Amino acid sequence: MFTISQAAEYLGVSLNTLRRWDESGKLVAIKKDGGTHRYYREKDLEIFASDLMKFASEWIQDGVEFPGTFYCPTSSIFNARLTKMQNALMQKPGFEKLYSLIVLIAGEIGDNSFAHNLGKWPDTAGIFFGYDLAKGIIVLADRGLGILETLRHVRPELSSHVAAVEVAFTEFISGRAPEKRGNGLKLVREVVIEQPISLFFTSGDAEVRMQGADKVFNVTRGQRIVRGCLAKIEF
């Protein structure tokens, strides 16, 4: 059993957050013999922390707090955590060579969030970066401006999220001034098509789903409007 302090450290949140989550039923604590002290089973914390997509989407939609272990406030912290993930992934059987392409994809998507929102974050700076290598899943998200807004600086004629995401993944943006814009997402698309890697990417109401045996690149209009960007990589 973990005490509330140990649980707070494990999840990277404050004691008050854990108390609030207990009261709201989001993460219910155990109270021994009707006492007031809160305790947590390690297994319960592990399960709670494993729903990466839920944390990421609730954060970008509604600003809901998530375990701090997934938060990268700066590009340097993201790079450090990505390197740590890389070192673990290259040990995984079957990924001895493929690891570098998975790290490339996660790195490009995460770095894009920082590069395009530097000094422009609407509220919370930084990204959500969570992964579960046993399950083969990486989730990245940001509460930034989103693809349409950032691309409009170089392509003012863009009128929809779908068109903007299409451009981001397929076209080389020439004359990159005033903004340095990479071509990383084009490579992400190519690598996902060629390799046993799936990608779900959304920004605004645009969605990209590249999965299954017959992967094709296609941007569709989804049901909901997502703030910033959200990506799920599976392998």
Added chain:
Amino acid sequence: MINFKKNMKLQLEKFGGTLISREFGSEAFKAFQPTLRKFSKDEKLEIDFSGVLTLSPSWADEFLSPLLNQLSDRLILLPSDNLSVHATLRILQEVNKRPFNIKS
């Protein structure tokens, strides 16, 4: 970092094993400029990728693309079996519309 023989060799891993961000690629390029200024016009620069675990197009576009502009054919890339190096070089050649001189 550098052996002053006929060709100058740069071990890219001196900048790190995981070369991902555009910002760090740009920093690396700036850091390398003083060395490059000592470089004579008939010398070639060989880039050695050994030890690099992941190379991304953002990092490489800030480092290798401007080097290619500066050195042209005098920039020589040594062969690598790393998949991210291959993929990144492929896209950069497409972006820059010119091939790298890759030693076979």
